[in-house]
Amino acid sequence: MAQRYINYNLKQQVLFWSACLFLWGSALSQKKWEDIGLNLSPYRGIRSVYVDTLEDQLIFGGVYLEEVNGQSSCPVFTWSPSGGANILAPYDFSIMPVRVATDIIRIGDSLVVIGQNMMAIYTDSVWHTVTEHDQSSLQQIIPYPYGEGYLIANGYSRTLMGDTVGALMYWDGDSLYEEFESISDYIGEGGIYDVIDYQGELYVSGNGSTLSGGIMNEILRWTGTEWTDVDGGITDVSKMGGVNAMVEYQGDLYFGGIFTQADHSGESHIARWNGSEWLPVGGGVYPHPLSQSIFSMVVHDGYLYVAGQFDEVGGVPAKSVARWDGTEWCGCGSYIDGDIRDITFYHDTLYIVGAFNYIDGDSIAKVARYIGEDFADTCGTTLYSALSSVRAPSEEVRVYPNPAVDEVFLELPVPSGQNIQVEVYTSTGVLMETTALRPQGKNRLVMDVVGWRSGFYLIRIETDEEIYTASFFKF
Known part of the structure; x- marks a missing residue:
């Protein structure tokens, strides 16, 4: 008889997972996370965190924060272990009514901040406005892969300085220009959330591409001469999802977001592409409903970390943050009461930011760092x-x-x-x-x-x- 399966001892598997769930429950009594001494506004969230290697600090951006440690603030502030929180100089909200900072990047001595209703530069403790009264929702800024300057991914509403612009823009450090004008024909009313250069081709992700007979592909790639489909793309049953983040890991390109499956692979919210075909990612995110999502991914020390809003990944208990080594998923064994919007490593320590207020019953709001001995509390190569x-x-x-x-x-x-x-x-x-x-x-x-x-x-x-x-x- 031809064998097309792996012999699997079900009894051992059930015992293994029972032990994992027991350890997950007992791990809640061990402190694995701590706050970093911030006293943030309770009803606001952090959307992004940037590691500033020049000044050896973290820079946080988010929904307009009325206070940080009792001080009036704007949507951006810095923090370091030695200096604590530093509030950047407030700016005039009547001129630049920003409420959400989605991405931050350092360029020389300046910080460039983009987000909802804004693009601004912070130099010598002074804010300089790039866009005023902007109705756009800028999402991501990366170095231009084909020369000098930067690419900016634009969100749904695309009006800058009163002019309609495209979904992808080029910034030369002074002015903004529409880049790849033809992409608007595919994006339609959707938007771009992330941009990455993979295997010499430019990939964009978001919500709205309509190649392949009208399917919501959510991703496109630029071959150097034209935009093309990515072999079936990301399919979304409700047409309400999208791809929030992309990252390269072990030579493959990973996609995370709110979607049901990649090219009918049957795995939800995360997908893996090697340049020519889709590969499995251990079963995807659970539960399946489209309220679940992956918002951010980062590679560190040989592992891929994903964060968002979910309960399990590949059948492994993992509340909103998980780790993947290419073959199996691991969870840290903690309960986080809200979503995680961004994730990074600073001084080899894992930091998460988002809309949470409690972790494992402790009051830890919006920003947390991992202090546990080993992240891999619950791991498993699932039956899937x-x-x-x-x-x-x-x-x-x-x-x-x-x-x-x-x-x-x-x-x-x-x-x-x-x-x-x-x-x-x-x-x-x-x-x-x-x-x-x-x-x-x-x-x-x-x-x-x-x-x-x-x-x-x-x-x-x-x-x-x-x-x-x-x-x-x-x-």
């Missing part, structure tokens, strides 16, 4: 990861609808008269009750999944001659 490399091609086993709500149909390439045994597992190796399986027509079975928990499921199909594997997602 173990079987992902041997899943049957779609032409052999059809599983639909996928995602499913009440019923799942299986079409098998099996001659009539053969015995068929079907087993369905959760991503953590729990065998589901499948007595509801019933034949419907030639080589087709229908399975009731009413009442099953939302998430990914693995299917093992054994016939008289062969073994197949497949997967589906249950809403």
Whole structure:
């Protein structure tokens, strides 16, 4: 009999995950996070953090912060372990009514800050306005990959200084210009959230590209002469999601955001692309609903860290922050009560920022650093990861609808008269009750999944001659 699966000891798997969940619960009594001595406004959030290596400090940007340690503030302030928080010189909000700072970059002796209703430069303790009364929502600024200057990703509303501009702009340090005018034909009313140079091509991500027959691809790449689709792209069932962040890790390009699957891979909110094909990422983010998201990703010391708003990644308990080593996911074992908007490392220490107020029951608001001994509190190569490399091609086993709500149909390439045994597992190796399986027509079975928990499921199909594997997602 041909073997198309990895032999898997279910009993050991269940015991392993039971132990992991026990350790996760007991870990809550161990302090793993601490605040950094800030007293931030309780109803505001931090959106971005930038490591300023020139001044050896962190720079935070966010929703307009009325106070930091009791001092009146603007949306940007600095912090260092030795000097504490430093409030940048306030600016006139009647001239530049910024409320959200989304990205920060140092250029020489100046800080450049972009965000909602703004682009400004901070030099010699003085703010200089680049855009006034702007109705744009700038998202990301990176060095221009093809020469001097910088690229700026623009959000949904694209009006600068009263003029309509494109979704991608070039800044020469003095003036803003529309770059790649043709991209607006693909983005439409959507926006760009991130920009990255990968394998010599420019990738942009966000919400709105409409190549490939009108599918919301969420990502485009510039080949040097034209914008093109990325082999099916990021598909989003609700058409309400998008790709928030991109990062290169171990030679592959990772996408994180609010989406259901990449090129029908069945993994939600995170995707992996090697330049020619989509690869598995250990099962994706759980739960699946589009309120879950990945907002930020960073690579450090051989690991990929992701942060956002989620409960599990690949079946591993991980509340809003997780680590990936290319084969398995790990969670730190903490409970964070709000979303994480950005993540970075400073002096080899992990920092998170967002809208949270408590971590593991301790009052830690908006900014936290990790002080635990080892981030890898709960790890595991899930059943999904173990079987992902041997899943049957779609032409052999059809599983639909996928995602499913009440019923799942299986079409098998099996001659009539053969015995068929079907087993369905959760991503953590729990065998589901499948007595509801019933034949419907030639080589087709229908399975009731009413009442099953939302998430990914693995299917093992054994016939008289062969073994197949497949997967589906249950809403």
